[in-house]
Amino acid sequence: MVEEGERAVLLDERGRKYLVRAERRLLHTHLGLLNLADLLGVPFGGRVRSHTGREFVVLKPRMADLLQKMRRLPQVVLPKDAAQVVAHTGVGPGDLVVDGGAGSGALALFLGNLVRPNGKVVSYEVREDFAEVARENVRLAGLEGTVEVKLKDMREGIEERGVDLVTLDLPSPEEVVPHAEEALKPGGYLAVFTPSVEQLQRLYPQLRKGRFAELKTLECLVREWEVKEGCTRPSTRMLAHTSYLTLARRI
Amino acid sequence: MVEEGERAVLLDERGRKYLVRAERRLLHTHLGLLNLADLLGVPFGGRVRSHTGREFVVLKPRMADLLQKMRRLPQVVLPKDAAQVVAHTGVGPGDLVVDGGAGSGALALFLGNLVRPNGKVVSYEVREDFAEVARENVRLAGLEGTVEVKLKDMREGIEERGVDLVTLDLPSPEEVVPHAEEALKPGGYLAVFTPSVEQLQRLYPQLRKGRFAELKTLECLVREWEVKEGCTRPSTRMLAHTSYLTLARRI
Amino acid sequence: MVEEGERAVLLDERGRKYLVRAERRLLHTHLGLLNLADLLGVPFGGRVRSHTGREFVVLKPRMADLLQKMRRLPQVVLPKDAAQVVAHTGVGPGDLVVDGGAGSGALALFLGNLVRPNGKVVSYEVREDFAEVARENVRLAGLEGTVEVKLKDMREGIEERGVDLVTLDLPSPEEVVPHAEEALKPGGYLAVFTPSVEQLQRLYPQLRKGRFAELKTLECLVREWEVKEGCTRPSTRMLAHTSYLTLARRI
Amino acid sequence: MVEEGERAVLLDERGRKYLVRAERRLLHTHLGLLNLADLLGVPFGGRVRSHTGREFVVLKPRMADLLQKMRRLPQVVLPKDAAQVVAHTGVGPGDLVVDGGAGSGALALFLGNLVRPNGKVVSYEVREDFAEVARENVRLAGLEGTVEVKLKDMREGIEERGVDLVTLDLPSPEEVVPHAEEALKPGGYLAVFTPSVEQLQRLYPQLRKGRFAELKTLECLVREWEVKEGCTRPSTRMLAHTSYLTLARRI
Secondary structure, eight states: OOOTTOEEEEEETTSOEEEEESSSOEEEETTEEEEGGGGTTOOTTOEEEOTTOOEEEEEOOOHHHHHHHSOOOSSOOOHHHHHHHHHHHOOOTTOEEEEEOOTTSHHHHHHHHHHTTTOEEEEEESOHHHHHHHHHHHHHTTOTTTEEEEESOGGGOOOOOSEEEEEEOSSOGGGTHHHHHHHEEEEEEEEEEESSHHHHHHHHHHHHHSSEEEEEEEEEEEEEEEEETTEEEEOSEEEOOSOEEEEEEEO | OOOTTOEEEEEETTSOEEEEESSSOEEEETTEEEEGGGGTTOOTTOEEEOTTOOEEEEEOOOHHHHHHHSOOOSSOOOHHHHHHHHHHHOOOTTOEEEEEOOTTSHHHHHHHHHHTTTOEEEEEESOHHHHHHHHHHHHHTTOTTTEEEEESOGGGOOOOOSEEEEEEOSSOGGGTHHHHHHHEEEEEEEEEEESSHHHHHHHHHHHHHSSEEEEEEEEEEEEEEEEETTEEEEOSEEEOOSOEEEEEEEO | OOOTTOEEEEEETTSOEEEEESSSOEEEETTEEEEGGGGTTOOTTOEEEOTTOOEEEEEOOOHHHHHHHSOOOSSOOOHHHHHHHHHHHOOOTTOEEEEEOOTTSHHHHHHHHHHTTTOEEEEEESOHHHHHHHHHHHHHTTOTTTEEEEESOGGGOOOOOSEEEEEEOSSOGGGTHHHHHHHEEEEEEEEEEESSHHHHHHHHHHHHHSSEEEEEEEEEEEEEEEEETTEEEEOSEEEOOSOEEEEEEEO | OOOTTOEEEEEETTSOEEEEESSSOEEEETTEEEEGGGGTTOOTTOEEEOTTOOEEEEEOOOHHHHHHHSOOOSSOOOHHHHHHHHHHHOOOTTOEEEEEOOTTSHHHHHHHHHHTTTOEEEEEESOHHHHHHHHHHHHHHTOTTTEEEEESOGGGOOOOOSEEEEEEOSSOGGGTHHHHHHHEEEEEEEEEEESSHHHHHHHHHHHHHSSEEEEEEEEEEEEEEEEETTEEEEOSEEEOOSOEEEEEEEO
16 A cells, blocks of 8 residues: 555556656656556555546556666666676675665665665765765665765775675776775675776786686676567667676685 | 584685585595585685695685585576576565476575575475475575475466565466466566577467566576686687576566 | 769768769768769779868779668668678579569679679569669669569569579568479578568478478677777677578588 | 589488598498499489498588588688678679688688689788698689688788788787788778787777778677477577677778
8 A cells, every 4th residue: 555655666558667656746647647646545556547547557666666767877787787796696685795886876776675684785986976866866765774875985995894795886996906805705706897898907917916716707698579479589679788797706 | 613514615726616514524626635524613714725735715605606506407597597587576685486396496596595584485396306306405505494395286376475576487387377467466577487489479478468567578698708818808608598588567 | 993974982081981973963971062073083092072171082882882872671681691691501603593582682782792793693572662672773783784683473483493592581481492492403502581480480390391401590690899999898789680590401 | 413533512311411522432421331432423412322221412512511521720710700701891703802811721712712713812821731721621622723822921011912802810910900901902801800809909009090991890699599399499509709800991
């Protein structure tokens, strides 16, 4: 049942999605005006109607919805890539994660959702405006108790110790590698996102100097398919590149 | 500090990995014999030596280690694909998941690690021998409180209700779609792994008949890279296909 | 030296390309007006200038230019895919090729360029308007002696015999397979382009019924790279799907 | 009709392929002994039998057969990649091509087959043993009049002028770029195969210094499919990387 001020996802009949709050406000949709106060008392899975009578399904927001609808700065880490960190490190409830730079906080939110309620994500960000966007998104996701955005340059050090996972999405991650080595517990993972090959070429010598094993770099390509009656085929276009993901384990 | 009977990961200097238990037993490694009783009292991150004097780093096992070292039946869902379910559904702590068929339990373990401690994964398996392997792996992972393996044919129904996520890795998932529709809460996700296009062709009509939105099918290709001094390039060979992943959201 | 009425490629300083004819006509370019009569007597490799003084290099057109600049109908076979036919069949000078449907003639031109001067490409097309576009493109490429566009429904039969290669780009290629079997010489190849998996599913039973060996289906993905000082990486987007290519050899 | 000493392809009923010469010799096959003298007088498309009575189809060899069956040194340019040169340059009958290093001659043969009878491929090779293998393969393909293997270090210069296409498959192609620039006619193409990113990083500054336009680098991934009754899917494994192909046009 939606309560006053609560967030909800609205799905229209064409699959368009809205992330809203139950409040006294009109929402302009592609299918007419919708009074958000109408959401009050509707059970999740129920429906509301726009002034033109079109139906919207009311759903409880999940992290996948929040990551789609949050305010994003350019060059966000995409879920397909963030998920490879889960695949290779097994990050989960209770883990202590250090992340940087926060950017709009997409990766911090993604990880915060996985380590809650007892784990913690500390996300470093050197730019105040970015940190503000990230904090706004943490509030949107209701992860204030789990994700902390720290206004600090990671190149000057990582304050946390006994860390399970350090994720880096920075122009020069090689400068942070020694700090990550200090912060990580033995068996913990470093995961680095880098769009260019030059960054890999600078990163590896630094990793090889440190106490790291199981070095691995990968790229993840996701291709969507169209399954229609009589015509099943891949979509015509796809993302050809986002970031390389490099993993290393602290020993 | 490793205690009697506790599991530990041993990494040798060449990156080879062993999943062992601290007990009175000799382990034959590629670098000599190792007395597993020597592990007792060693702190995680510490080292033990084989009879030839070669060092092994002692680490606390993480889910990524367990998934690599558990007993696997053929056609296991790989972490790269399981991770795409996380990317698209945001499954996390506290969620109720229904999975089937369990097979060796790799996907159930992967998900169990993410929903613990308050969530639950119920994994259906129709073959008794498979169910036994899956249960053995649940014990190995210490997830007895979170993952339950049920010896039951999913085509006869799903008993759970209010489910957040149903994952299917079955030859004819289309037969289970109506049961998944009953079991899922509004806003919950169905995620189906299928190796062949014919399975997609049978699955979609069933999904379109049901109360599902946000239908999407994707394939995930992961390519590894070799980053060596003066020679950075993709690896020569890669997995070209595992499974298509189809996602649908219960409305 | 460009002669009256001859075709030439003009490359501007930004890499934009024009396919023109040396004649008394003004060309509007992004860098000003260009009098095409100025091309007369200019050696290939020489330069002409627009009225704003910007330079254009004058080059002799190659097939790659013609395929880029010819009039194209939708769903043309792309050079990357046409080239896979060369890779797998070794089609070359002197070969007799039957092609259908012609569409805008892109594949017929590509193959005509390879079998000339003594080989021949006969391209079937059932729509008169398409056949006209194809013939226009044959003239543009100067391949009138090599490529013949036949206004005829291939499903009613192929008239040629002793054919080295039959290429099909049709909605229902399976209907033409028996005719291709008759037309091909032993050792000759059938190459079929099909966008959907359903077409493959209808094609294979027909191929297996006929005198064909070495059946193979493939898809070809081409990803471009950006090599910039300090930033080498794949382009962000790519074509994810064009057509499957199926090859079979007449025995 | 196969004549004495002529080459022929034999295909057994399982699709295994043999490249043989019609001569008084016994061939050991997986399906029994075959007297190669039996080939004499058999028409192409006809059949011969082994001593166990198993049939073999007799076919006229095509370039695709020769490239599969020729003697290969490691790191040969594969047809899938060679074909992209055709796609992007339109190389065809009559063209003058300079190639280096020859290696086992696979690329020279592939191109020789396309430029014959009036074109020419000059293939440079600095190692005498490689040049000998390449010459042997040229004889095997019957391309003696079209492909010339030159024992010479390409870094010391290219002797030909007015060249339509220069293909390089060398460890340091950047050292040959100025020579290629001299040798190519305006509008001609340079095509460079390089396995590593470091080679691209050294190549581009050299190309940008020279009179080249239309610079492009690409990688070509080919995935095979299995089309079986009721189970259509990509093959499980594939080549993940061979070479990057860089193209540049002389202006």
